[in-house]
Amino acid sequence: MIQTVLGPINPSELGVCLPHEHIWCDQNTAPRRELFGVSRSTDDYMRLDDEAKMVGELVAFREAGGGAIIEVTCDGWGRDLDVLARLSEASGVHIIATAGFYIEPCMPADVAERSVEELAAQLVHELTVGVGPDQRKPGILKTSSHRARVEGLELKGLKAVAQAHLKTGAPITTHTTGARRQEIPGGVAAVEQLKLLQAESVYAHHFIAGHVDERPDIDVLADLAGQGAYVQFDVIDKENYLLDETRAELDADLIARGHVERLLLSHDRNRDHEMRYTGHTGYCHIFEDFLPRLRRLGINEDQIETMMVANPARVLDVAGVGEFVGWSG
Helix, strand or coil: CEEECCEEECHHHCCEEEEEECCCEEHHHCCCHHHHCCCCCHHHCCEECCHHHHHHHHHHHHHCCEEEEEECCCCCCCCCHHHHHHHHHHHCCEEECEEECCCHHHCCCCCCCCCHHHHHHHHHHHHHCCECCCCECCCEEEEEECCCCCCHHHHHHHHHHHHHHHHHCCCEEEEECHHHHHHCHHHCCHHHHHHHHHHCCCCHHHEEECCCCCCCCHHHHHHHHHHCCEEEECCCCCCCCCCHHHHHHHHHHHHHCCCHHHEEECCCCCCHHHCHHHCCCHHHHHHHHHHHHHHHCCCCHHHHHHHHHHHHHHHHCCCCCCCCCCCCC
16 A cells, blocks of 8 residues: 555556656745855745645646656655645645755754654654654655765754664655765765665665656666666756756666666655746656657657556555556656
């Protein structure tokens, strides 16, 4: 089964899923904003906080063929499962919420004082009992790093996430900060994250390597997929990191190498200027722009369905079973 903010669903009900997006967030509420540095303007903080506008974005996604979104905002900078539940009900889009930790500036204020075991127990409670009076449950865990190495509170958070995963089976998705990628061999910080999680007895097939399409090394990505990890191209349309045409070529290369069952596609929307209500493409960019690029490179509909329907359903399904419905896009 897959846990959404409105309750569990069968994997066959998920449909086309964007596995790394924000729907409701506000970095202005982060407890350690000073760690962003003096060069970071508050005008550039991630923020989506208008329910009516977000319903419109989600409806547009559903009408374009979408079925579900994994909302990866963690506790500490605006996560609100009750708002997500209302948005899901109003739009008809399945929403999977996240337990775990974003980067240190956005971690809850008490993380420094609590032990790894205490943090893990809190995550297990969220996943199994729920959050708030209505006990709404997340369906995925997240660990994050914003330096060139996983260290300090972020390492503590990673270990707590690992413990919570081992007790619940919830998959683990990741964030890494692009500004540090130049300092990392291969440009993919998820390699270190996976090694640390494996040292905590987490298997690669429960791990989603996030933001790998910012400064990617194709051989590193193929190695991650070969280990069984999910390789997530999740900043599609953010061409300040990499052109979408290059992303499409890398995606096609990984498919040619036999890794289609380990690929995921998403945008990481998190600011007004990326949404349809400001004239951009919102959660529909992959439908409108990226999939046509893949098709021109020879990627067929079965392969697209595998990346956008079967793969998200497989990684989210804690039981690891389920038949996937077909999709024509």
